[in-house]
Amino acid sequence: MKKHKEKIKRSRGEQILFNCFFVFLCIFSATYAIAYFFVIMNTFKGAFEYIITSKFAFPKEWVWNYGKVFTSFEVNGSGYFRMCFHSIWFSVTGSVPSLLSTAACAYAYARYKFPGRKAIFAINLIMLTLSLPGSGPAYYKLFCDLGMKNSWRYLLGCFGGFGGQFIILVGFWKGIDWAYGEATFIDGGNDWTVFWKVMMPQAMPMLGVFFVLGFINGWNSHEFTMLYMPKYPSIAFGLYEYQARMQRSMDTPMYFSALVVTSVPSIILYISFQDLILQNLTAGALKG
Amino acid sequence: MMFSKLQTALKKKKTGAIRIENGIKVGSPIFAWLLILPAFITWLVFWLYVNFDSIILSFQKSNGDWTLQHYQWVIQNLVGTNGEDGMLGIALKNTLTYFFVNYFIVQTFNVVLAYFLYKKIKGYKFFRFFLYLPNLLAGATLATIYKQLIAYNGPIIDMLYNWGWITERYQLLYSDRYAMTLSVVYSLWVCVGANMIYSLGAMARVPQEVLEAAQLDGVTPWQEFVHLILPLISGTLSTLYVLGLAGFLNAGGATLFLTNGNYNTQTLSFWIFWQIYTGGSTGTSSALGIMMTLVMLPVTYFVKWVAAKISPEVTY
Structure with missing residues (x-):
């Protein structure tokens, strides 16, 4: 059965305004479309043809560069597949411990009275509003001193629980009816049972959204591996390092192919969870 | 009782x-x-x-001795010598340029775009995904495309040269004169970001009855946007604008991918990052960071105080 699309009624003035903005958005989108067309078309050219012919010309000789991405694209001794593995590893380990820690922290703040409760919120507020750019060198020094650079020990720093997600999750936990918890206590359950078996399943959609966004961010991020894990380059760092090293001798069509292939996972993830992300993501107001 | x-x-x-x-x-x-x-x-x-x-x-040299030389070096490079801007002075100007562009133009555009998407402009689902797409790509991706498009042998310079609009093929990103401008243009090109998503999410929570009642009273889109939507999402907006201001000296663009900080395009945050990456002086970069924090802190809390005064707490 076809869904009946409700036609939105607008006044004459609204129609003009919306049509003008629609035209503007079309032009804006067209610039992206031209850029993507330019890249995808040039992924089918040979390296020499790319240099000597017009960049918007169709390939004279069609070359399959996507295969070369998996065989020739190498940075710091890591091929494309290994870099993908590093990216997945860093994205997951960067998101999951932090997310669980934030959820636990926000739940404790939202649902329990304990000594230092106000200090916890103050810490979070300070971290949100106080940006300390100069801490980079000291952070790097600590990383090296603790033997975390190029080591699995970097996981020790992945349990952050404060920030914008903390505030959103506090609001979320406060919105869940405590009757669920009370019923569990009556049935003989303890605090851990309430948190892990009753409350956390209800938070899964929101945590899932944060995980997807964190994964996409980790997948596209180059800074962490660039500074702290150069021996295990992620794909984003690999893309930067390859073009920084190769410069004029770069096989540009092959590099474009690597860009296209790397973009696919984040796009698929976002398309799959777009509606969920929009439903669950709202920045709350800062209070206090 | x-x-x-x-x-x-x-x-x-x-x-x-x-x-x-x-x-x-x-x-x-x-x-x-x-x-x-x-x-x-x-x-x-x-x-x-x-x-x-x-x-x-x-406050320490590499051998552990106490010193003020890092702060002296930072101030000297911020202020410049012999009438010429110091390296950090140029970085500060670039940082403030990016901040004004991002804070006033980009952020505002994201809120306005969110409004039109919320009002279901033609093709809103497509625009919501397509305009947000650059955020889903690695930093190198769109920056590389942009560099290739405006390269001296790229399609844009090709076109302008063949039409006779320019007489020489400019190396735009390899020029002190144009590199910073083109870097800012890139920031504007990829301006749609998370703030659009947050604003759209906040607008989605606005009660429809309020807007329907206003429409019955004959409000224009401008009146609806300014007098209804903005006040109703003021909590989210004040959070975004306060957080945006909290890092105003951290503002920057895709410096690493576009110019690597060359041709007078460095920003303060890029300079600190590059010091760490290349094993530069931890003392001077820490000193710069401390000075940036001392400037940002009172400004941030002042803006937060003003935001709390002018935006009422709205619940619905």
Whole structure:
């Protein structure tokens, strides 16, 4: 059965305004479309043809560069597949411990009275509003001193629980009816049972959204591996390092192919969870 | 009196030994702290200790002697010598340029775009995905495309040269004169970001009855946007604008991918990042960071105070 699309009624003035903005958005989108067309078309050219012919010309000789991405694209001794593995590893380990820690922290703040409760919120507020750019060198020094650079020990720093997600999750936990918890206590359950078996399943959609966004961010991020894990380059760092090293001798069509292939996972993830992300993501107001 | 006592007793429900007051459980501090402990230890080590160490580093030479030379060097390079801008002075100008562009133009555009998407402009689902697409791509991706498009042998210079609009093929990103401008243009090109998503999410929560009543009264889109939508999402907007201001000296663009900080395109945050990456002086970068924090802190809290005064707390 076809869904009946409700036609939105607008006044004459609204129609003009919306049509003008629609035209503007079309032009804006067209610039992206031209850029993507330019890249995808040039992924089918040979390296020499790319240099000597017009960049918007169709390939004279069609070359399959996507295969070369998996065989020739190498940075710091890591091929494309290994870099993908590093990216997945860093994205997951960067998101999951932090997310669980934030959820636990926000739940404790939202649902329990304990000594230092106000200090916890103050810490979070300070971290949100106080940006300390100069801490980079000291952070790097600590990383090296603790033997975390190029080591699995970097996981020790992945349990952050404060920030914008903390505030959103506090609001979320406060919105869940405590009757669920009370019923569990009556049935003989303890605090851990309430948190892990009753409350956390209800938070899964929101945590899932944060995980997807964190994964996409980790997948596209180059800074962490660039500074702290150069021996295990992620794909984003690999893309930067390859073009920084190769410069004029770069096989540009092959590099474009690597860009296209790397973009696919984040796009698929976002398309799959777009509606969920929009439903669950709202920045709350800062209070206090 | 009996009724109010009954109300108070009902609020303090007792379920066995469990006490819950206004939705908050009393009497399990150990469990609460166990949940908080990983985050708290991480904060102690990777935030509090690190920032404390950062202050120490800014006053120490590499051999451990105390010194003010890092601050002197930073100030000298901010102010410049012999009438010429210092390296950090140029970086500061670039940072402020990016900040004004991002804070006033980009952020505002994201809110306005969110409004039109919320009002279901033609093709809103397509635009919502397609305009946000650059955020889903690695930083190198669109920056590389942009570099290739405006390269001296790229399609744009080709076109302008063949049409006779320019007489020489400019190396735009390899020129002191144009590199910074083109970098800012890139920031504007990829301007749609998370703020659009946050604003759209906040607008989605606005009660439809309020807007329908306003439409019956004949409000224009401008009046609806300014007098209804903005006040109703003021909580979200004040958060975004306060957080945006909190890092105003951290503002920057895709410097690493576009120019690597060359041709007078460095920003303060890029300079600090590059010092770490290349093993430069930790003392001077820490000193610069401390000075940036001392400037940003009062401004941030002032803006937060102003935001709280002018934007009412709205609940619905």
